[in-house]
Amino acid sequence: MLTPSGWLLFIGSALLVAAGRVFGSDELLAVGVAGAAVAVLSVAYVRARRPLRVISRSLKPQQVHVGDECQVRLEMANPGVFRSPVLRLADQVSFSTKSSTSSFQSPDLLVAPVRTDDELTVAYRLPTEERGRVVVGPLTLTVTDPLSMSARHFQFGGKAEALVYPAMYPIGPPPRLPGSSFDAVRRSPMAQSGDELYGLRPFQRGDDPRRIHWRSSAHHDELIVRQFEEFSHTHTTVLLDTRGALLGTEADGERFEAMVSAAASICRASQHRGDQVRLITTADFDSGYGSDSAHLHKIYEHLALISPDVGTLMGAVERLGREHGGGLLVAVAAAVDGTEPRSLMPLGSQFSSKTVVLFAPAKGGQPPPAFIPDTTLLPVSEPSGFTGAWAAHSTSGEDPSTRPRSSASASADRRP
Structure with missing residues (x-):
């Protein structure tokens, strides 16, 4: 005491x-x-002395990207018959990813006295410098005397949590190849927009409120939206390399975070264009195709907690090889050694456009050569160099690997 x-x-x-x-x-x-x-x-x-009573605690917003603002809001009231004393407020904060968890205490906040039956809202900003799940609570209120000779602690067990998504790069979608027969595919009836009415379905997060069918909503006592059928011209598959054998060291942490942000940014840019987007990883995660905001948030949620894991590039490629394929493929890889070219070769006939973003240091100052025919290789030797390499690729209008090359350059790109 x-x-x-x-x-x-x-x-x-x-x-x-x-x-x-x-x-x-x-x-x-x-x-x-x-x-x-x-x-x-x-x-x-x-x-x-009695402390303030905590009415509610909330985190707004509950889904943010790295670097965005996320606030903890506490609504409190004074249930006593006297004005409350000056209080010291501190929250226990835990931050976790798929493989690790850390805890720390928020900075102490001083709460001014509150009169009887009055309410007070206190807000402070959560750190969002890293992606992962943030859990806030329990809350500790400390009452002290005017001379700070004694203190009494009151703990409130309510918790709130938020997801910190990966950082996003301002990039464009991968370029489409003109005239590709693989790209004309019908979108799922769960699409968010279009011209042909397909039916009605319950409201989901991310739906356009203008699509709400109010008469059916009143009849079913829940929000019902119109769903439309439309045509999409591109399926985009993003393959993320998460092999722990290549990314398990502490020095590779910055490189892995850049790869995760690159995959999330490509998915978002493709979804904004109206593509059917799919994320798969070498650790056997497969989001399936989707084009609405709910599907994009599903991808973000997985990437928020992802960490280097077991798995092989060959296994992910074999799963893709068993499917019909089509559309665009963007592989975000950590390294290329003697086994990757052979494992990626089956993708040669499965996709109309293939891009490999290689986050690997350049050897001898020279980028690695292209290892699959008709594939664009974007070497990224430094994590900060992704946006520049991708900007040149996304604005090209066509895959640079399809342009005519001299016999000398073609032989230089051929691996032994």
């Missing part, structure tokens, strides 16, 4: 009382008794 200052005062007062009695000094005895009385009264003060 006593703070370090309070204990120092109490022990010092007890020594003064003892010295006064030993030396027969009334002055020392009086000062010691007064100091002990202050310590005792401070304890009585904090025991008599």
Whole structure:
């Protein structure tokens, strides 16, 4: 109950009382008794005061990207008959990904006194420098006396959580190849927009409120939206390399974060264009195709918690090879050694356009050569160099690997 200052005062007062009695000094005895009385009264003060009552706690927004603002909002009320004392507020915050969890305490906040039956809203910003799941709580309120000699702690067990999505790069979608027969595919009836009415379905997160069918909503006692059928001209598949054998060291952390952000950014840019987007990883995750906001958030949620894992590039390619294929493929890879070219060769006939974004340091100052025919290779030697390499690729209008090349350059790109 006593703070370090309070204990120092109490022990010092007890020594003064003892010295006064030993030396027969009334002055020392009086000062010691007064100091002990202050310590005792401070304890009585904090025991008599009641803290504010926490009405609700919320995190807004509950899904943010790295670097975006996320606030914790606390609504509190004073249920006592007297004005509340000055309170010190602190939250326990835990941050977790798929493979690790860390905890820390938020900075202390001072809450001003609140009059009887009044309410108060307190807000502070959560750190969003890293992606992952952030859980806030329990909350600790501390009541202290005016001299900070005593303190009493009250804990409230309610928790709230938010997801911090990967950082996003301002990039464009992968370029389409003109005249490709693979790209004309019918979109799912769950599409968000179009000209042909397909039917009705329950409202989902990310739906356009203008699509709500109010008569059916009133009849079913829940929001019902119109769903439309339309044609999409591109399927985009993003393959993310998460092999722990290549990304398991602490030095590779920045490179892996750049790869995750690149995959998320490509998915978002493709979805904004109206593509059917799919994310697969070498750790056997497959989001399936989708084009609405709910599907994009499903991809974000997985990428928010992803970490280097087991798996092989060959296994992911084999899964793609068993399907009909078509559309665009963007592979975000960590490294290329003697086994990757052979494992990626089956993709040669499966997709109309193939791009490999290679996050690997250049050897000898030279980027690695292209290893699959009709494939664009974007070497990224530094994590910060992705946006520049991708900007040149996305604005090209066609895959650079389809342009005519001289026999000398073609032989230079051919691996032994």
